[in-house]
Each structure stands twice: as structure tokens, then as C-alpha cells.
Amino acid sequence: MENQDKIICSELFQKQRKVEVVLYPAVLAWKEIEKSSKRSSGTSESEHSQTVKVCEIVAVHKTEDEADAQARSHPKKINQPSQQYPYAFTVSYVRRTRQHLWCCADVTFHCADQQICEQWIQVANEQLSLLTNRPKNLLVYINPYGGKRRGERIYEQKVAPVFRRAGIFTDVIVTERANHARDHLKTEANLDDYDGVVCVGGDGMFSEILHGLVTRIQTDHGVDQNQPDAELVPCSLRIGIIPAGSTDCICFATQGTNDPVTSALHIVVGDSQPMDVCSVHHNGVFLKYSVSLLGYGFYGDVLTDSERNRWLGPARYDLSGFKTFLSHNYYGGTVSFLPADDNVGHPRDKLQCRSGCRICQHKHSSKDEHDEASEEKEKAAEDSDRGWSVIHGKFIAINSASMSCACPRSPKGLSPFAHLADGTTDLILVRKCSRLDFFRHLLRHTNNDDQFDHWFVEVHRVRKFRFQPGHPDLAPLEDASEHPESPDLSPISSLQETYDDRTAESSWNCDGEILHHTAIQVSVQCQLIRLFARGIEEQQDAEVAV
Numbered sequence: 086m087e088n089q090d091k092i093i094c095s096e097l098f099q100k101q102r103k104v105e106v107v108l109y110p111a112v113l114a115w116k117e118i119e120k121s122s123k124r125s126s127g128t129s130e131s132e133h134s135q136t137v138k139v140c141e142i143v144a145v146h147k148t149e150d151e152a153d154a155q156a157r158s159h160p161k162k163i164n165q166p167s168q169q170y171p172y173a174f175t176v177s178y179v180r181r182t183r184q185h186l187w188c189c190a191d192v193t194f195h196c197a198d199q200q201i202c203e204q205w206i207q208v209a210n211e212q213l214s215l216l217t218n219r220p221k222n223l224l225v226y227i228n229p230y231g232g233k234r235r236g237e238r239i240y241e242q243k244v245a246p247v248f249r250r251a252g253i254f255t256d257v258i259v260t261e262r263a264n265h266a267r268d269h270l271k272t273e274a275n276l277d278d279y280d281g282v283v284c285v286g287g288d289g290m291f292s293e294i295l296h297g298l299v300t301r302i303q304t305d306h307g308v309d310q311n312q313p314d315a316e317l318v319p320c321s322l323r324i325g326i327i328p329a330g331s332t333d334c335i336c337f338a339t340q341g342t343n344d345p346v347t348s349a350l351h352i353v354v355g356d357s358q359p360m361d362v363c364s365v366h367h368n369g370v371f372l373k374y375s376v377s378l379l380g381y382g383f384y385g386d387v388l389t390d391s392e393r394n395r396w397l398g399p400a401r402y403d404l405s406g407f408k409t410f411l412s413h414n415y416y417g418g419t420v421s422f423l424p425a426d427d428n429v430g431h432p433r434d435k436l437q438c439r440s441g442c443r444i445c446q447h448k449h450s451s452k453d454e455h456d457e458a459s460e461e462k463e464k465a466a467e468d469s470d471r472g473w474s475v476i477h478g479k480f481i482a483i484n485s486a487s488m489s490c491a492c493p494r495s496p497k498g499l500s501p502f503a504h505l506a507d508g509t510t511d512l513i514l515v516r517k518c519s520r521l522d523f524f525r526h527l528l529r530h531t532n533n534d535d536q537f538d539h540w541f542v543e544v545h546r547v548r549k550f551r552f553q554p555g556h557p558d559l560a561p562l563e564d565a566s567e568h569p570e571s572p573d574l575s576p577i578s579s580l581q582e583t584y585d586d587r588t589a590e591s592s593w594n595c596d597g598e599i600l601h602h603t604a605i606q607v608s609v610q611c612q613l614i615r616l617f618a619r620g621i622e623e624q625q626d627a628e629v630a631v
């Protein structure tokens with residue numbers, strides 16, 4: 086860096102070592118100045134600078150620790166270098182540890198001159214105030230019953246101290262019933278008072294916040310959510326997620342870890358990650374929004390069963406997953422879908438959505454350029470069923486993943502190459518197959534094998550889809566148990582006695598909530614919301630060069 090880039094530069098003390106500290110517009114750097122007998126000047130610079138990006142500084146504060154106070158009140162006792170420099174300031178900043186985990190680290194610089202110390206604090210804070218994307222006022226909702234019921238504790242012990250340090254003001258509401266947060270956002274909350282909303286809970290709680298916010302914005306702008314083709318108004322408030330639920334896949338898939346401190350730091354630095362939202366309708370009536378999984382069959386049945394065992398906490402999904410696997414139900418129906426454009430890739434193209442993803446960025450700019458005429462044309466084509474594909478069949482699972490849906494149970498997710506903000510969802514059809522085959526498919530969610538590489542699985546990247554339950558009389562699929570490649574495990578007859586595949590219906594798991602209708606129409610709303618996140622970082626992003 087050039088000399089003229091320096092905003093302030095001083096020789097200070099850090100841990101009793103003399104360091105040169107420089108604040109550049111984008112970076113804070115410090116390096117040790119060693120005593121050296123080899124040089125006439127008596128000092129030499131050590132090889133390595135330590136650096137912190139200014140945009141990842143949480144706060145710069147005057148340090149009031151005991152040693153400094155003592156040094157000021159008993160100047161005669163001074164014998165340590167740090168005590169000769171009794172004024173100090175502390176820089177709190179983001180430090181990456183491992184696996185996308187962030188922590189808040191502190192570095193304290195000491196100096197002899199009070200004025201220099203105060204100048205540093207003032208100048209550094211002026212630089213921080215130029216970062217206009219940082220939130221100052223947040224509305225926080227805590228679900229005290231999510232996950233292992235630790236929401237309040239997690240917030241008080243791990244998150245609130247980070248917000249306090251960063252000087253963020255918060256209004257905190259601990260919910261008293263289901264849909265408390267949704268209803269408060271819909272009708273009561275004064276959204277103009279806040280720069281963002283924070284959700285402490287799981288995917289179900291996130292879904293509440295999403296519905297409250299999106300519905301409020303549409304109502305304020307006179308948009309009718311019941312119109313499947315309505316142009317929805319994007320939310321200007323960002324949403325932060327503090328993971329305190331059971332699956333927490335929205336948090337995991339957008340920052341790579343389920344750690345409350347990491348989430349708090351993404352909020353403090355003002356990250357912004359656009360995200361697609363699926364709108365779900367039934368016969369022209371709005372049902373729900375979804376950002377992660379819309380799952381019929383296996384995941385719908387797991388969720389329905391798990392609700393009965395909520396007291397088990399996150400383990401309820403393991404029990405229900407096992408029971409549902411043994412039941413081995415399949416459901417008839419017709420899936421129709423409108424494939425996405427080729428430029429957004431394919432669910433098996435191995436292009437992972439990462440921080441600053443080019444595919445999502447390209448989608449954003451082409452969305453801006455889209456003129457009204459081409460939009461009209463597109464709509465007409467969609468309405469006339471031109472370009473739609475139709476599949477009848479018997480399915481063990483129909484999953485729509487608008488993002489990877491990675492979570493600790495499945496670190497690469499249901500659709501590892503799905504994108505957060507490309508305006509599409511990956512539609513995964515798992516046809517009727519043997520129990521052993523389905524087990525192999527599930528197992529591949531936990532290892533590096535391709536879970537789509539099975540004869541009974543197909544996956545499509547789509548912009549819209551529809552589902553109609555019912556026995557597929559028109560074009561029944563051959564019975565998979567007769568398929569030569571699918572040796573079945575012995576049937577578990579007691580579990581299947583009452584099961585009639587002509588009439589049976591499952592339900593939809595919509596981000597952890599059960600939908601009350603099975604016939605649905607789904608449309609992806611490109612980048613409707615933004616999170617306080619940045620997508621999963623590539624490992625080299627962690628290094629900073631000066």
C-alpha cells in the first residue's frame with residue numbers, strides 16, 4: 086500500500102511488543118518493530134503484517150482494564166513497557182476459525198499519549214460509520230420452544246453481547262404462541278424503526294418471519310398474494326437467523342454452519358444475501374411461501390409423524406425418519422413443470438452456489454434488464470401450457486429444493502448444486518422403488534456419491550411446477566418392485582396392511598410446516614428477500630493481503 090493511503094499510522098504497543106499500526110481505508114494492519122543490533126536505526130520490521138478488513142471490524146473501543154487504570158494511578162510503579170503506555174484501545178473483529186465458523190476476537194493497542202489513543206478511536210469509528218450497510222436497529226423474535234428450547238439462553242449468552250459491542254439497538258420479543266411473530270409483523274410492528282428482523286429459532290420460526298414480512302409488504306403496496314402471477318414487492322428489511330431450532334437448514338445452507346455467534350457477526354457486518362422464495366397456491370388461493378424444502382411423500386410423512394413427538398426435540402426427526410422409511414409408502418400423482426432457462430445450469434452440473442455466486446448475480450442483472458414486452462410474452466407462453474412437461478407416476482418423494490437444503494444431517498443437502506438466488510428450484514422426483522434402493526438413495530445424502538444417479542430418481546431445474554395427487558391411470562409407471570435392478574427387502578406387511586396406493590395421499594412439508602392442501606401450484610419469486618448472510622465462503626476468502 087502507498088503511503089498516501091494511510092488514514093492514521095502510529096507506533097503502539099501490543100502485548101508488550103512494539104508495533105506499527107496503520108489504518109488504510111479498507112484494512113487495519115499492524116506489524117512488530119523488532120530491536121535489532123544489525124541495523125544502525127536499531128529497529129527492523131518483522132516479515133508479516135497482521136491485517137483485518139475494516140468491513141470486518143465489529144467495534145473500536147477505549148480499553149478500561151485494570152492494568153491500565155493502575156498504571157495511571159501509580160505512575161511510579163511503572164516498569165513494564167505496557168505500563169509506560171497506559172492508554173489503550175481495543176479493536177474487536179471477525180476472526181475465521183474453522184468450517185465457516187466466525188468468532189469475535191480482540192486486539193488491544195497501548196500508547197503513552199491519551200490524545201493519540203483518542204484520535205485512533207475517533208478515526209476508526211468514523212471509518213466504520215461509512216459502512217452504511219450495517220444495521221443499527223433490529224427487531225428480534227425468539228421462539229423459546231424451538232429445537233432444544235435454548236433460544237432465550239443462546240440469545241442472551243452468545244448474541245446479545247456481540248450486538249451490544251457493535252452498538253446495535255434491539256427490541257426483543259419472546260414469542261408466547263405459534264404465529265405470534267408472524268402476526269406482529271403483519272399488523273403491529275413499526276417496520277420503519279428497524280434495519281432488519283432477527284429470528285431466533287429453526288426453519289419453522291423463520292417461516293413465520295418470512296410470512297409476516299412478505300405479507301406486510303404486499304399489503305402495504307396493495308399486491309394481492311392470491312394472484313399466482315402477481316409481481317411481488319421485494320422486502321427491503323433483511324432477515325438474520327440465529328439457529329436455535331431442530332434442522333436449521335436455512336442458516337446452514339446460507340453460511341455453512343449453525344453457530345449463533347457466526348450468525349450474529351454476519352448481522353453486525355451487514356451482510357446481504359438475496360434469496361428466492363416459492364409461492365404456493367391451491368386453485369388460485371395463496372397457501373404459503375417456502376425458501377428451502379417443499380416435500381411431498383417421504384418428507385411430508387416424516388414431518389406429520391414427528392409433530393406427535395415434539396417433546397423429543399430434534400431427535401423426533403430421526404425416529405420419524407426411521408418409521409417413515411420402514412412404512413415405505415408411495416403416492417400417485419401428476420407433476421407438471423416449466424423448465425428453467427439453460428443459463429442457470431443444471432442440478433447435476435457440479436457448480437456449487439458460493440459467496441458472490443456468478444449464476445445468481447447474472448440472474449439479478451438479467452432480471453433488471455427484462456423489459457415488459459418479453460415478460461408479457463413469457464406469461465402468455467406459461468399460461469398456455471407451452472413449454473410445460475408433464476409426468477404421471479407413483480412417487481416415494483417429490484421434493485422441491487430452492488436451495489441446497491444442506492444441514493448437519495446432510496452436509497451437502499438435498500440438491501447440492503441448487504442456487505440461493507437464481508429464480509429456480511430443483512424438482513427431485515423419487516419414483517416407487519424397492520426399500521433397499523430408497524435406502525441407498527438416502528444414504529447418498531450423507532456421503533459424496535451422487536444421489537441423483539439412480540434409475541428411479543430424476544431431477545429438473547424449474548421455474549414453476551404443479552402437483553395433482555391421484556392414481557396415475559393415464560400412464561402408469563411399471564411397478565418398480567418388478568424392476569430387474571431393484572431387489573426389494575422383505576416387505577414389512579404389518580406397516581402396509583391399511584395402505585391403499587390408489588387413494589392414499591401424503592402432505593406437503595413446507596419449510597417444516599404442513600400444508601393443508603395436496604394439489605398445489607408453485608412459482609419461484611426470484612430474490613424476493615434478503616438475509617444477513619453472504620452465502621458459503623470459499624476457504625481462500627478468509628485471507629487478506631495488504
Ligand SMILES: CCCCCCCCCCCCC/C=C/[C@@H](O)[C@H](COP(=O)(O)O)NC(=O)CCCCC
Nearest residue numbers: 287288289330331332333334402406495527596597
Ligand atoms: C441412512 C441415513 C439417511 C439420512 C438422510 C438424511 C437426509 C436429510 C435431508 C434433510 C433435508 C432437510 C430439509 C429441511 C427441512 C426443514 O425445513 C424442516 C423443518 O426444520 P426445523 O423447523 O428446524 O425443525 N425439517 C425437516 O423436515 C426434517 C427432515 C428430516 C428428515 C430425516
Ligand SMILES: Nc1ncnc2c1ncn2[C@@H]1O[C@H](COP(=O)(O)OP(=O)(O)O)[C@@H](O)[C@H]1O
Nearest residue numbers: 231232260261262263286287288289290330331
Ligand atoms: N411461543 C411459542 N409457543 C409455541 N410454538 C411456537 C412459539 N413460537 C413459535 N412457535 C412455533 O414453533 C414451531 C417450531 O419452531 P422452530 O423454531 O422452527 O423449531 P424446530 O426447529 O424445533 O421445529 C414453529 O411452527 C413456530 O410457529
Ligand SMILES: [Ca+2]
Nearest residue numbers: 487504505509
Ligand atoms: Ca434457487
